[in-house]
Amino acid sequence: MAERTQWNTSKYVAAVIAGVSVLLLMTPLHTTLGSLMNESDRVADQWFSGVLSAIIVLCSVYLYREMASLKIAVVLLALGLVLVFAGTLAQTRLGIWHVINEWFRGRVVYIPPDLFRNFFDKSKHNTPLEETGFPFPGGFLILGLLTINMCCAMTVKIHSDLKSSARAVLLRRHLGIYILHVGMLTMFAGEFVTGFYAEEGRMAIAVDGWSDHVEDSIYTELAFVDRTDPENDRHIVIPQSMLERHAVIGGNGKVISDPALPFDLRIEDYMPNSEHEEQTRPGNFRAAARQSKAVQIPAVPGTDMDRVDIPSVYVTLIDKESQEPMGTWLSTCVADIGKIRPEARLPGFAKPQATGPGMPAIELRFARRYYPYRVYLDQVKHEKYPGTEIPFNFSSDVRIFQAKTGANEAQVGTATGVQEKLDRDSHIWMNHPMRYADKAFYQHQIDAGQGLTQLLVVYNPGGILPYVSCGLVTLGMLVQFSVSLFGYSRRSLR
């Protein structure tokens, strides 16, 4: 399809540079670079991948004729096929978010060969996966290269069409291909935007109660709640990334000190998923006093719908002046009450516990985001098909009140003094979310017996892109295939 290309020395050099950059993207070099530059993993990673991607793009612009090759496209598609297959299998062994973030939205994955053996054997599904394996390009690397390949191919094709004497005929003949590939690029863009910017959280509300915040589905935070002010609670939070980085087990063990807290902290152990000994309920406990014990277990695999991860943290409070330890606390949180052992569902579970007289209460919880409005729950319904346990519909009736004053500020824990205005009265049910501000509220789970609802609140700035893409690709394919189909039937009828 592309014209024959002439290779010369500078092109070879550019190709080698691009190839080396791709290989570098598949190394964990950023951690070394990060420690040299004394920057956190995340920032170093962004710089590392950003610079390398820029180099690859620059080389590709120079090599656009060569990069337009269909061979590259086929190789990348084949890599994608293998990655999706391996990733699906990995979901039987690893947590779903781990697979999404590291495999499908990562630059490199290490696929253990063990994955391809006996993957239907369910007894293996909860066993941990080896860390080592053969390196393989991750989803975003493949998507990125495919994007470059597609852009180059389109450029070359349009260029040759425009140069041709039969310009109009060629453009018309290739119109479908152009449209559908623009559609594909839109879809890739949608996946990139979703991967980088989308946020989702769960909002749990009891009937006749309200909520002004969501809790993240994945990440946790350790919160200290200071209730000394009768008007406002003060929440001092430590994000999960910091807990993991400073943990004694698996981290650098540094003591966390902040003027907002009346004590210093040492994170003894952070466990993304934990199991509690028979006598211990998850919650917030002083570890030594209750002899409670939690141990780390592998994350719940993505194909297991009946369980959820139960993160726990052991944290030691340290006196600011004497640097004497003030006791170790075990704190645990559960995203989904319905999926833990029944005895843990008692009232009082997971309430913040005071760390001492006059001291803030401690609580490990899923990371919160506050909104400048409140969602009140009037009613929940859980309908079933007659005579069966098969759910027919879940629904919640909610009202949203907008705070009149300080609407731009998050009203953390304010109970009084804010005038409110009814802004929306809505019925949320299956397949029918409520859209409010820039977010969409979906019916997630319901416990009609307890009068609880859980809404999934999603913010995705790229939400419209898949719709656009779907339209464009379908249009493009229809145009193109009708051209070839009619061509085919005409030929064969002849």
Added chain:
Amino acid sequence: MNWRKLLIPVVVLLFCSGLIARDYMNNSKTQGGEAGFDYDAIAKTSVLDDGRIKPLDSVARNVLLALYGKQQIKHNGEKIDAIAWMMQVIAWPERAHDYKIFRVDHADLVELATSSDIDPKKKSAGGEGYGGDSEAYKVEKFISYAQMLPQRRQILEQAREYQEKEIPTVYEKAVVKLASQMSIYEAFFYSRRPLVIPPVPGAEGTDWEGYEIAMRVMNPEAAGSEALRYYGVIHMMRERSMSVEALLAQFQAQAEQGTGSNEMYFSASLYAGYMMGEAKWNGLVEQLLKNSETPELDRALYAQTREQLVSLSNDPSLWNVLEMTGNPLVEGVDAHWRDIITAYRAQDPAAFEEALAQREAALIKAGHDEVKTAGFELWLNRARPFYQSQVLLVLGFLLAMAVLYFGSTKKGSVGRQVWVAMMTVMVAAFVVQTLGIIARMYIHGRPPVTDLYSSAVLVGWVSVAFCLILEWITKRGIGGVVAAVCGFTTLIIAHHLHLESGKDTMGPMRAVLDSNFWLATHVVVVTMGYAATFVAGLLAIVYIGMGMATPRLDRPAARQLTSMVYGTVCFALLLSFVGTVLGGLWADQSWGRFWGWDPKENGAVMIVIMNAIILHAKWGKLVKERGFMVLAVSGNIITAWSWFGTNELGVGLHAYGFTEGTLKWLQRFVISQLLVMGVALLVPTQYWWSFRKPSKRPPPPAGGVSRASAAGTS
């Protein structure tokens, strides 16, 4: 219009209609029933089962299929239809107990289940322990309920134990299966599946809620909330007229043996403590608090429970419900139903018919509109269009092979006549299948695909449509062969999926899937994508097979076949892409995530990628004809993975069809496809029969035509 042209189609059509009519006539006479009763009327009377109001005939057929694997029992040379059997199960269970309808898959289990004095832990005569795990023990024997009644308890206990096992042995699987079949069967005469139709919810004087509670009280262990477990305890006390202490002792024994649930025992003991008065209650609480981690918290909790028990005991609605329920009592919800059964038991056909008519009128009056389609569903059950379509497809296959044998379909040739006959049969099969699908849509009120069964039916339907269009254009018989193979195989698959699930194939849809718009768009389009990919793969296999094993794949044929595969893959890409993206849009509408990387979603995207690879490899000239065909065959593997393989990985939103036997067939299919691909790649094209160089051929001993026909017969 030349009337001779119509001769073949008309004759063929008459023959096909004759086949169908004969089968329908045979099916519409109920066999094995009591003399004097109108079985058509009872077959089409509506009942509520599995969340859907449907004719009793459908329930009977589904249950018998789940237990026995067929819809008609053969007992001592006598044939008994599902509906006649079902009436016996409801009216005179003792009589129905003698039919050998339970399929047992393990030799030892047959022995255990049918004898009264074998201890499963004991060694068998051969010296080996019971429950051998080798294939040698596999049998297919049918036993009756009466035969295994003495061992019932033991079988159920064993099954409960084995159910927890992650890797059960052949024997353990057989025991679990037998126990579940037993409970399906028992559910009917213990009226755990009472079949009655409660009033329309929301209608005046409705006692819908009472019905719901009554249903749960009868299955207290399945009841979700604590309050309902108390209801269950109270109900059992009253029903069996036991004292609280006796009931408690029973629950305790069951919980210790592992045959009852701990939660049930706990609820019962709390209730017992409450019934025995303040002092007993306090003693019980103190005892429970001794082992408690958080005594203050639990003390408050028990105080709450006590309050709940007080209010429950004083709740008049509870007592109303209990008055109404109880085994025969739940029939009180639907008094006419009770009359029907009573009349049947009393062998009184006149009263029976009157009760049936009264019930139908009452149901229509109460606003149960589903009753009106019951007669139609009965007709559909008897007409069994998918079976008819299979018969016609076999006929079509033979004719298509004949077309291939004759080779030429030029106007006026014999080949042409056979071709016309073949197309007529195929179109008839297609129309019959279409009518079947439409009838199911009408009854169910849903788009064509709602579960794995209906997806197999639609995959077949779409493949046949595709192939017939291709056949119409090419007129070579190849499309006909592939249409017959696709259509027949998918209907066989559908039948086995139905057998394995043992459920109504028009069951209710879970809340999140309850959207006719998305079912009609996403699911249907994705299923069509599966079908197109399969058709392309099968055409490729035909190419490989014809090219290697016959001399018939000449240049024009090869080129035409390539165009067919190419066009089909293009359609497959379009359909699978659009279908997958529509699924993403549904997910976005439903829980705000366009793409969740769910195994089934990944499977769908793999089909899209595979089709894209096939096309781009062709456009980029990376492959020639043979490579293109091999890639198309690999599309079969990917599609089979997406369709069935992903379901085997575990549970998920899409994992609606978890089946074990499927796995074995999936593996066989993948291996067969890999073999085809391997052979096609390893044997160089110059050794393919059709592509041999002319110089290497021995000189033809006779005329070309006779050699070709010799090859056709060999």
